[in-house]
Amino acid sequence: MYAPPVQRLITEFSKLPGVGGRTAQRLAFHLLRSSDEDALALADAIREVKERIGLCEVCFNLADGPRCRICADERRDTETICVVEEPSDVISIERTHEFRGRYHVLGGALSPIDGVDPEDLKLAELFGRISDEQVREVVIATNPTTTGEATALHIAATLRDRAPEVSVTRLASGLPVGADLEYADELTLGRALAGRRAV
Numbered sequence: 488m489y490a491p492p493v494q495r496l497i498t499e500f501s502k503l504p505g506v507g508g509r510t511a512q513r514l515a516f517h518l519l520r521s522s523d524e525d526a527l528a529l530a531d532a533i534r535e536v537k538e539r540i541g542l543c544e545v546c547f548n549l550a551d552g553p554r555c556r557i558c559a560d561e562r563r564d565t566e567t568i569c570v571v572e573e574p575s576d577v578i579s580i581e582r583t584h585e586f587r588g589r590y591h592v593l594g595g596a597l598s599p600i601d602g603v604d605p606e607d608l609k610l611a612e613l614f615g616r617i618s619d620e621q622v623r624e625v626v627i628a629t630n631p632t633t634t635g636e637a638t639a640l641h642i643a644a645t646l647r648d649r650a651p652e653v654s655v656t657r658l659a660s661g662l663p664v665g666a667d668l669e670y671a672d673e674l675t676l677g678r679a680l681a682g683r684r685a686v
């Protein structure tokens with residue numbers, strides 16, 4: 488139906504989350520109408536982010552060097568680690584200004600049905616950090632979903648076994664159940680963080 492380059496662009500857009508066929512087509516036609524300069528700026532931005540942004544070697548947050556800005560910041564409290572599923576959750580929690588520790592980004596949540604097992608997440612790296620660094624508290628801020636809860640339970644059970652001296656807390660209730668952290672407003676998330684409880 489379309490010239491192959493147009494079809495290719497529509498196909499690539501339709502792989503993006505939340506973009507269906509019609510939206511993919513609309514975006515493609517928008518770019519075809521745009522100036523060369525605007526369209527190529529988008530292509531360059533995609534290329535630059537893929538070339539320059541990687542994962543922090545300590546916490547697996549997004550980083551434009553070996554370490555992310557939070558791990559590189561010496562004013563952050565090193566005794567508290569907040570465990571989240573995705574880099575976007577770090578942003579959500581930072582916006583609350585309630586947390587001064589460091590993070591650990593798992594890269595997802597446990598979901599045996601979808602084939603996500605402990606070794607698919609950065610769990611071994613988390614437990615390694617907890618034994619190497621002087622960590623006093625681990626705040627589990629996985630999403631309040633079935634998979635997020637399963638992940639929280641797995642971490643809490645492993646730490647009870649391997650590092651019983653570390654206090655393990657979970658965000659307080661009040662977060663919308665079944666939704667992702669990134670959709671919680673700052674006030675709710677800040678309160679959930681301040682009211683975290685031991686697990």
Ligand SMILES: [Zn+2]
Nearest residue numbers: 543546555558
């Ligand atoms: Zn980091």
